[in-house]
Amino acid sequence: MEASSGLTTTSESINHSDDGEKYANGVNWDELAFGITPTDSMYTMNCSDGNNFSQGHLIPYGNIELCPSAGILNYGQGLFEGLKATRTEDGRIMLFRPQENALRMKMGAERMCMPSPSVEQFVDAVKQTVLANKRWVPPPGKGSLYIRPLLMGSGSVLNLGPAPEYTLLIYVSPVGNSSPVGNYHKGRASLNLYVEDKLRRATPGGTGGIKSITNYAPVYQAQKQARAKGFSDVLYLDSVTGKNIEEISAANIFIVKDNVISTPALVHGTILPGVTRKSIMEIALDLGYQMEERLIPLEELLEADEAFCTGNSVTVNPIGAVTYDTKRVEYKTGEGTLSQKLYETLTGIQTGRLEDKKGWTLEVN
Numbered sequence: 001m002e003a004s005s006g007l008t009t010t011s012e013s014i015n016h017s018d019d020g021e022k023y024a025n026g027v028n029w030d031e032l033a034f035g036i037t038p039t040d041s042m043y044t045m046n047c048s049d050g051n052n053f054s055q056g057h058l059i060p061y062g063n064i065e066l067c068p069s070a071g072i073l074n075y076g077q078g079l080f081e082g083l084k085a086t087r088t089e090d091g092r093i094m095l096f097r098p099q100e101n102a103l104r105m106k107m108g109a110e111r112m113c114m115p116s117p118s119v120e121q122f123v124d125a126v127k128q129t130v131l132a133n134k135r136w137v138p139p140p141g142k143g144s145l146y147i148r149p150l151l152m153g154s155g156s157v158l159n160l161g162p163a164p165e166y167t168l169l170i171y172v173s174p175v176g177n178s179s180p181v182g183n184y185h186k187g188r189a190s191l192n193l194y195v196e197d198k199l200r201r202a203t204p205g206g207t208g209g210i211k212s213i214t215n216y217a218p219v220y221q222a223q224k225q226a227r228a229k230g231f232s233d234v235l236y237l238d239s240v241t242g243k244n245i246e247e248i249s250a251a252n253i254f255i256v257k258d259n260v261i262s263t264p265a266l267v268h269g270t271i272l273p274g275v276t277r278k279s280i281m282e283i284a285l286d287l288g289y290q291m292e293e294r295l296i297p298l299e300e301l302l303e304a305d306e307a308f309c310t311g312n313s314v315t316v317n318p319i320g321a322v323t324y325d326t327k328r329v330e331y332k333t334g335e336g337t338l339s340q341k342l343y344e345t346l347t348g349i350q351t352g353r354l355e356d357k358k359g360w361t362l363e364v365n
């Protein structure tokens with residue numbers, strides 16, 4: 001089927017894929033990792049006038065075709081988002097604050113000279129994609145359906161400049177509860193982080209504060225080196241002074257000292273404004289904790305009582321240890337920690353176990 005001159009797919013357009021089965025066959029729901037399982041459908045929506053996205057539609061999940069000179073392939077003009085749909089004990093399927101992802105995509109699109117779908121279009125597209133893949137949403141407690149919206153310059157462009165055409169593509173995959181950056185075993189493994197002292201993730205004035213696809217491959221080298229030494233992931237320092245902590249490859253960081261919770265401030269546009277970060281800050285305040293957003297020198301992390309990171313893939317993940325140069329520091333993890341309490345509250349709201357007094361969840365079925 002021809003979806004546009006920029007991106008084509010070889011599949012027929014469909015309306016939905018729900019054939020009545022509650023769960024997809026052949027999936028071991030107890031062994032889900034953070035990886036790709038091909039599902040039934042994906043969603044595509046185009047913008048060929050440079051401003052407005054037209055009516056999108058569902059198509060079968062599968063490979064796509066792009067012209068060799070597509071803006072995303074040649075100049076990295078693209079953004080992605082990540083969010084999840086979770087099945088509650090009583091069978092409802094819930095999204096968590098999808099409007100926040102839509103707004104972040106809009107903000108990123110502006111920086112990358114791309115048009116973006118409206119918040120309503122984004123949320124509707126996410127809902128349609130989840131509904132069409134309902135049977136891939138894991139049973140309660142077994143994981144969630146990871147949703148990956150991709151906004152890309154799909155039109156042909158040879159001169160350096162914005163593409164003439166854009167596509168929003170949304171695909172999904174069931175994923176387990178274990179962290180993708182944990183110690184590669186199941187459960188909420190605590191993170192063993194390496195503080196990267198040479199390679200920087202983001203610079204002021206750059207794109208660290210948005211989910212540009214171009215932000216991610218450049219951290220592979222640091223991640224690869226750290227993992228080869230047995231670390232789970234990398235913590236990056238600010239690129240101007242090299243003294244303040246910023247974030248992990250795909251998660252925000254918090255520290256706890258004497259019941260005060262702190263997280264690096266977003267002021268220089270080098271840290272991604274995480275939806276989980278924002279939610280945890282609000283939950284911490286509601287629970288009566290002092291919450292600070294500010295510059296955090298590395299020394300403070302090394303002297304903290306607790307540290308944890310947040311992101312939609314890791315939810316709230318305790319940090320067990322941090323290594324800087326030859327110095328290794330360990331933190332409290334597990335029962336009785338603040339990160340455990342925050343994790344329970346956040347996942348309680350996301351899974352319907354706790355009442356959502358904030359209107360953060362959106363039911364899709």
Ligand SMILES: Cc1ncc(COP(=O)(O)O)c(C=O)c1O
Nearest residue numbers: 250251252272274275276311312
């Ligand atoms: C660089 C980076 N920081 C932080 C996050 C956490 O953001 P969120 O809580 O919205 O998933 C992500 C993941 O999306 C990320 O890629």
